[in-house]
Amino acid sequence: MRMFKYVVKRVLLMLLSFFVIITVCFVLVRMLPRNLPTDKNLAAVIEARWEALGYNKPIIVQYGIYLKNIFTAWDFGTSWYISTLTPAWDVIVDRLAPTVLVNLYSLLFSIPIGLLLGILAAVKKNKWQDTFISTATMIFISVPSYVYAFLVQYFFYYKLGWFPAIVSSLADAGGSWLSPKMFYSMILPVLALSFGEIAGLCRYTRAELTETLTSDYMLLARTKGLTRGQATVRHALRNAMVPILPMIISSFISILGGSMIIEQIFSIPGVGKLYIQSIQLLDYDVFMMDTVFYTFIGLLAGIVVDISYGFIDPRIRMGER
């Protein structure tokens, strides 16, 4: 019951933050001057639509209309230039699949490797394996993802010619995001994303596991006759997973957001690329939609981490009272 109350409180607070942020962004976006396209017919159509949709009314009234449309018709505005006169919601939903897929592949690839390397480093603490892994981790965490993107492009595409440099278009890959050809062309961006993720997870796992490995209950477990392996897996690792698991869960939520830079370099038609396009073409309704989306994902990831701590770790659940 206490847990339930906590969750409700957190969700309400999140919605409050969400509402305030969206309001501020909406006002800032609507204050920007709008441009009409050069095509006269289209410009007339768009101008008429703007008039009808109340884009020339005071901003407060516009905001009322915006909220009303969302709640009554799930209408987040219209794309004017990227995909002319399509609802902004449809535009963003169209781009979700590639973003999610690339990031999902990369997560599925990097979680086991990151965990294993982290465990290895912690178990072999202060031996050469640990020094090697920790140094590599430090370097891999610091180097920006676009540097990896260029490196993998250079070696695997330009030098070796194993993989294509950019992700195939949907039509090229047989009309499905899940086709083998699509998967093949996604390998490079997945690789580029994975280096950083592996390193981050590895460092986190190592830090948590070294702490649990030196705690008193490990000593107790060993005195009771468990082997080192048993004690590590059953006691140290289980306890170390308490902070690691929420982190993994939150990265599963953040895969919706994706990485703008990777999408730009590998020309993945995803949410991040849509954001860049919406700025370049000044398609403000799509920009607003993307903002709503990113804000929601960010807030959701944060709250899920906090709540999952409570579900995973009984100590925190108790401490809440």
Next chain:
Amino acid sequence: MDDKFNKIPKDKFEFADGGDVYHDKSLSTKPVGYFRDAFNRFRKSKAAVVAAIIIALIVLFAIFAPLFNTRYDSSFMDPYYARKVPRNIALSKIGIADGTVSRDSSEKGLIYNLSIGIGAEDGEGKGGISSKDAMDGYYQPVKKIGDKKQSAGSSIYPIKLENYLEVGFIYRQIPRSQYAEIVEWQNQTGLRVLYPLVADNGYCPDPTEANYWYKMDSRLNPLRVGADGKTSVISYNDNNFTLEDNYLRDEAGNPVYYQYAGGGSSAENAEYKVRVLYYNYYRYVNGFEPQYLFGTDSQGYDLALRLASGIKLSLLVALFVSVINLFIGAVYGAIEGYYGGKTDLIMERISDILSGMPFIVLATLFQLHFAAKVGVIPSLLFAFVLTGWIGTASTVRTQFYRFKNQEYVLAARTLGARDRRIIWKHIFPNSLGMIITSSALVIPGVIFNESMLSFLGIVNLGNSSTTSLGTLLSDASAIWTNCPHLMLFPAIVISLLMICFNLFGNGLRDAFNPGLRGTEGGNG
């Protein structure tokens, strides 16, 4: 027996030591203060010290690269020498930065490249220079020809090309006075700039291309024209061939070096069309040979100076942001942590909402709204500062919660110290280490975000005097497979900066707070 000890006569007692008053001995060792102690610990961490040295070197490079380059400033550019590879004449003696690139060339392409060297040898249009003789020429762009390979039915030669000489000849339109100047410069230095113009006839496939000085057919095959007008294709013949020039000649058969190209009827204003060897023309205009230690960027700026300017911008932005964040975060966190209760609750809510805003959205909105009014960099700084202090504030808040109920604080309060005094004199100095560390760890994040924003083109920083590492990278991203150095140097610099600042920050954190070693990290 008792008497013996109870009744000791007074004169039997004497002072052990002349009756002096005892003092504490003054300490012979120096006291080790908090910062001294932290510094000592920092010095022991090898990685952090190395990182600090590398950062110092990069900073020195950013400051001194433009100062040492007295020949030109960072706005110097040359469109013909754009995207060129590193070249330094002194270093080329030991085999680095020799300005050459390796390429696979067809036979036709090889002859074209060799022809530049042959043409450069033959400024008088006498002809008869074989390709073998021209191999040793100073202006021969082909430095090495590898063994012939067969690929898809045609022969391919792996060659080494000098990237700067490869430009070869260009056409220029110059005023008459400059023509005279060049002629005089030629006589003084003995270097030839002006070369004969090429006839625009059936043997010249493209009259705007100054490198097509020999007779060729429309498919760019080199031709030999017999006395009867019959043509045959000149073969490569294992690099032993002679080309037939297609120079424009006057009635006497002498090559023509200039042509009237408009610009007024009077002889003073006349403009001449000339054909120049660009390498020597560059020397004539600038007074030195083209040498760029890091090569040139996509527009022809010196990449070393562009890098220096990018580093300077990144570091200044990062430093400025971290100092401002330190200040705002310290004040905000101190108030939150010290007063607690309702104040804390409300202020936490505000910072919660601010931190919920995606940074990239914030930066974009600031650019769209303010870039035209206050400039690109100030609006970028606003965006960084608006949410950047939240991390520092929460560190300070935690520290204040930790210290505010300790005995020395209670003692100070009992003695009547005001809140402000307790905050700044008693609690703040104790948490200073953590605060400095948290704002040092902000720096790599700022550098990364700045480069990301300029890479994505959300922030537009590239102009003739300043640039950003992200802009350099995004300029290079379209063309870099042909000139990897454009990507390599900025990528190395930004990676080094990120790695070193992270190591440096971690070293600081361990030094100030040995208990936290290796548990949390910067950002990636």
